[in-house]
Structures are given as structure tokens and as C-alpha cells.
Amino acid sequence: MDFKKLRLFIEKFRNEIIAVIFTGYGLYLRFVCLLNREFWRDEIYSLHFMKGAFKPFWQRIHYTDFTYFPGEYIINWPFVSFFKTNKLGIAIPHILFTLLGFYFLYLICKRYFHSIFAWIATFVLVAVHRDLIFHSFELRPYAVLPTLALGVFYFSEQIASGRHRLSLAQKIAIGSLFIFTSIYHVYGSIILFCILAYFLLRELGTRTLGEIDRHNYRFIGVIVIVGTLLFLWYFLGNPYSSKGIGCEVFKYIPDPPVSLFGLIKSVLSCLAGKKTLYFLGIFLVFPFILPFRDRLKQINFLLILIVFPIMVILYIDLLVAYWFMQRQFAWVMPLFAFLIGWCIDSFIGFIQQKRKWKTSYL
Helix, strand or coil: CCHHHHHHHHHHCHHHHHHHHHHHHHHHHHHHHHHCCCCCHHHHHHHHHHCCCCCCCCCCCCCCCCCCCCHHHHHHHHHHHHHCCCHHHHCHHHHHHHHHHHHHHHHHHHHHCCCHHHHHHHHHHHHCCHHHHHHHCCCCHHHCHHHHHHHHHHHHHHHHCCCCCCCHHHHHHHHHHHHHHHHHCHHHHHHHHHHHHHHHHHHCCCCCHHHHHHHHHHHHHHHHHHHHHHHHHHHHCCCHHHHCCCCCCCCCCCCCCCCHHHHHHHHHHHHHCCHHHHHHHHHHCHHHHCCCCCHHHHHHHHHHHHHHHHHHHHHHHHHHCCCCCHHHHHHHHHHHHHHHHHHHHHHHHHHHHHHHHHHHHC
């Protein structure tokens, strides 16, 4: 064996190797979780509504959960009809979406990271995350929302950034993803709004709104109008939007007036997803105290894509009197993992730059 060639190969594709290894391990943990459990109450509830003849997804009816949005029903109905109660067969759409989510995570990391430690931290956080493991292959919408968030994040940068020029075919494909996200679940519109807002605000730091809109304003306008109309169509047709559900909102996560620290601690632990990895959260502090090049982008990311959507979800839960729980912001979890990796990457770059400066000075 030519070890020199092997070493060169590993050095050249080390990031891809990290991604494949931890994607494989993450999928393994998810399959183990699926095989070791039967359908639980909420999945049985979803199965009940997916049985029978296909329900026209343009109607405002009860599909699989309280949101009345049909996305989960659309992707799973053919498999439920064919596989009946076979949990492996029914899980096929969510298995494919989970794999696609890891691929989007790889593409995003490739766009941002330079350090292998950032790659390892991000993929480990996603691969071993207890809630992502549990929800990835279950018959619930929380299996697909993380992938939609990563996909919207990846393509939104292409829309907002002046570095990319999209063909008509690319715009149609991206537009289809965005429209599907808006009808998949009530949280789909939150995903679209927060991520598009983040990139548009980020670009406003270097370009005017006119320059941003010059190439994609028609595309963005169509997405906003169609997405808003679809959201209103399904949301306003949901009786729970007005009458509420009647659950104890803070049954699982501490009530902020009683223990604000308890709420923050609980949410952060849910975002990290593995107790042994909580220490990585310390890197989120560094953009606030160190002069990273991307520190403002990272702070805005934290506020717009982590804190704000969780607060919106909490507000919605308060309005409709529904349990506030971590599965509702499962789609934030891979973004949180990426942010930690991004902060690690910036920190390592900052240290390397300081060492280089010190060496040249001496």
C-alpha cells in the first residue's frame, strides 16, 4: 500500500471523510432508535389520518396534526398506503430527508469552514443529538423540518448574495422548495421568514436594497406573495388558530416568570442535545468578546435564526395554549450546531492570525 498517496488522499478529502463518517454514525443511531421502538401515540394519531383515499391537499382539513398544513401528509400518504403499518417502509421518506439534511449540512460547512475541528463539532452535534435521533425517522413533521431549514438556508444565500447568478431552472427548483416549505407545516413560514431576513439584512451591510433586488426581485416577490397566501389559506382555515387547544404551556419547560434561568438552561440543553457536548456552547460567547471578522454575522445569526424563532414559537404556544417543547424547534438544532462550528472556525482563525502577527512582529 502506498501510504504517501493514502495520506495525500486523506488530507485532500478530510472534510468529506469527516462528513461521511459522522453521517453514517448518525444514521446508524437513528435506525437503532427506530428499530427499538414501536409506533407511539402521536405516530398512531398520524397513521389514522393518513389511511384511506387521498385527501386533496388544497383543502383546509385535518391532515396529520393540529396545524392543518398538508406537507407531511403529501410525502407520507403513498408509503402508508403501500406499507400499512410496516415502520421501516413508512419511514422511507424521512430516511431520505434525513440523508438530504446531512448533505445540505455538508454543503453549508463547505461554504463556511476552514478548520477540521469546526467540521467535527458540527457533525458530531447533529449526529448524536438525542432529539434529532428520536424525531428523524418518526411519523411526525419534526423529522423533515430540520432538512427544510438547512435547504432554505443554503439556497437563500444564493438568492440574496450578489456572488450568485441563478438560471431559470434553478429559480424554479428553489422556488418549489420554498413553496413546499411554506405548506409543509405552520413553522415552514417561520423558517422562510427568519432565514431570508437574516441574509437580506446581512447583505444590506455591503449593498443597497436596490442592488440586492436587481437580479432576483421578481423571484423574491413571487415567493413572498405565494407563500403568504398559502400560509393564510391553511392557517386561517384551522379552528385551533382562534379557539386554542387548552394545554399547559410550560408543562415540560420551565415557566419564565417562575424561573427565567431554568427556561434558558432548558432551551440551551435541548439545542445542544447531548450533555457531554454542552461545553461547546462556550464558543457562542467568543463573538461577543473577540474581534472576529464574522462576529457581527454570528451574533445576528444567533439572534435572528436561534433566539427569535424560538420566541415566536413560544408566543404561538401561548396564543393557542399548547405545550412548549423542544420538538417544535427541532429545525433550529442543526442551525445551532452549525453556528457553534462557525464560532470554533472563527476562533481558530483568530488564534492563527494572532500567532502569525506575533511571529512577523518578532
